[in-house]
Amino acid sequence: xxxxxxxxxxxxxxxxxxxxxxxxxxxxxxxxxxxxxxxxxxxxxxxxxxxxxxxxxxxxxxxxxxxxxxxxxxxxxxxxxxxxxxxxxxxxxxxxxxxxxxxxxxxxxxxxxxxxxxxxxxxxxxxxxxxxxxxxxxxxxxxxxxxx
Numbered sequence: 451x452x453x454x455x456x457x458x459x460x461x462x463x464x465x466x467x468x469x470x471x472x473x474x475x476x477x478x479x480x481x482x483x484x485x486x487x488x489x490x491x492x493x494x495x496x497x498x499x500x501x502x503x504x505x506x507x508x509x510x511x512x513x514x515x516x517x518x519x520x521x522x523x524x525x526x527x528x529x530x531x532x533x534x535x536x537x538x539x540x541x542x543x544x545x546x547x548x549x550x551x552x553x554x555x556x557x558x559x560x561x562x563x564x565x566x567x568x569x570x571x572x573x574x575x576x577x578x579x580x581x582x583x584x585x586x587x588x589x590x591x592x593x594x595x596x597x598x
Contacts, residue, residue: 459523
């Protein structure tokens, strides 16, 4: 019974690693999404989620790694290979996060030109309002108008 649970944990980990690798690959290069137009309804939201929330993706992946190790899934060699692929996924997630941090001056400039008469300013990334938004990404910042 323990071997079945370990094999299931390893299988889920390997499958998750493949899906997450494809999502990160399509985050950097959209030719993958364009090559599978039949599945665009699925690939587009998944890629957007990975591109917009890399910190959440890294946290969830860490939980998956801990659970796989707890259930003994890393006893299989294919799961070890998936672990090394996950290291590359983590580097890709850090790259996406770094791009977001580097682009902050550009969107600050754009928001400053759009909301020149607003005196609240743009909150810092370490402010409580931004941290709450990182924890719950559905919440939007005050003063941002979503246009269609």
